[in-house]
Amino acid sequence: MRYLPLTENDRGDMLTRIGVPHVDALFADVPRAKLLARAPALPKHAGELDVSRQLSRMASRNVTAGSVPFFVGAGAYRHHVPASVDHLIQRSEFLTSYTPYQPEISQGTLQVLFEFQTQVALLTGMDVANASMYDGSTAAAEAVLMAHRVTRRKKAVLSGGLHPHYAETIGTLSHMARDEVVSLAPDVHATEDIVASIDAQTSCVVVQTPDVFGNLRDLSAIAAACKAKGALLIAVFTEAVSLGLLRAPGAMGADIVVGEGQSIGNALNFGGPYVGLFATKQAYVRQMPGRLCGQTVDAEGRRGFVLTLSTREQHIRREKATSNICTNSGLCALAFSIHMTLLGEAGLRKLARLNHARAVTLADRLARIPGVEVLNGSFFNEFTLRLKGDAAEVVEKLAARGVLGGVPVSRLLPKAGLDNLLIVASTETNTSADQEAFVAALKGVL
DSSP states (O other): OOOOOOOOOHHHHHHHHTTOGGGGGGGGTTTTGSSSSOOOOOOOOOOOOHHHHHHHHHHTTSSTTTTTTOOOOOTTTOOOOOHHHHHHHHHHHHHHHHOOOSGGOOOHHHHHHHHHHHHHHHTEEEEEEEOBBHHHHHHHHHHOOOOHHTTOOOOEEOOOOOHHHHHHHHHHHHHHOOEEEEEEEOOSOOOOOOOGGOTTEEEEEEEESSSSSOOOOHHHHHHHHHHHTTTTTEEESSSSGGGSSSSOOGTTTSEEEEEOOOOTTTGGGGGOOOOOEEEGGGGGGGGGOOOEEEEOTTTOOHHHHHHEOOOBBTOOOOOGGBOOOOOOHHHHHHHHHHHHHHHHHHHHHHHHHHHHHHHHHHHHHHSSSSSSEEOOOBBSSEEEEEEEOHHHHHHHHHHHHBBOEEEEEHHTTTTSSTTTTEEEOOOTOOOOHHHHHHHHOOOOOO
16 A cells, blocks of 8 residues: 655646755755755555554663663653553543643533643642643744734843753754854853843843753742843753742742643653643743633622633744744643652652652762762752763663663763763662662663
């Protein structure tokens, strides 16, 4: 069976109508270095059974997070997700629903999103949150575009502790919008002078806490400096569980808070789907991207829910939209909300304390190994090691011994000259036996 119904003449007519000479012209905006010189070496076609077998063989080469001691983080974290979460999100009324184009008959979906927004606002210490974003990195990029709209400026300053993937996403959207991005040098010890980088042209400052190296940052002084210069502070997090223990970004003066919600309710899934969290101050709500569900009463005084704001290009004219990233990851947001509801405030705080305690114990044990230095003065459940030797090579040797030992900084920042640094995460899923296996393997490798 063929899945390419167009003939050469059909394709030629389409290209003529578009006004380009050949298919390659459609990819003119993609950097040439990112294009493949030739097609991947894949079979031209195969039967469904053969394809299934081949993909199964390929998948078997992966080492899954639950099969070995696992200490990988750097933006995506392994946490226990209760079985009830997966059971509930697979109910047909949740699994098959998506965008509430007719919100008046989507009360269940709207209530779910309203409760999700309430949880995110409480976690981040902000006035209002939207009904989710695509993921943490695109939420950060959308926050920068929002700051430009609010301040009517076009310059963003990115902390050297911001996750490189988030910085790259911001850079991509900013490049296409012809906005200015100032990225500070990688800041392993959280000692950069961000305040000195803020000037009268600065629209926003983007700072992550805990940062990509695991350092905790007090945002209060940066928030005050931003306010004095008329800029906005965008606070970023990649580990949502940290909000159960650390001071909320809103309490430190952040104007916009964005991050990744994968840690709560959503498994790793080899990179997705995930769910972006986005919250801000009430004063900026009309510039917030995505959708906002509100609570009201009907004609008979009964509680009901509505789409209060829906300034996505799916709902209004594209040029008037605050966001053109249409996916809101509704099912992942539901998983987040169910898990949060099961935990409650006390449960989340207990989970956060357990994460921190496990990480402290592991850091202390690793620091006693000759050739290993823990660089962080403070951290939540993730920290950075300086190793005697190349961290990427160490990780491969650890994997050969049955331990996934972390993320080499060189994988995130290949040109930064930080090849001997390793980012390690320890969550509630790591047992004492896992930690002992890690310590023994690292001793053996070094």
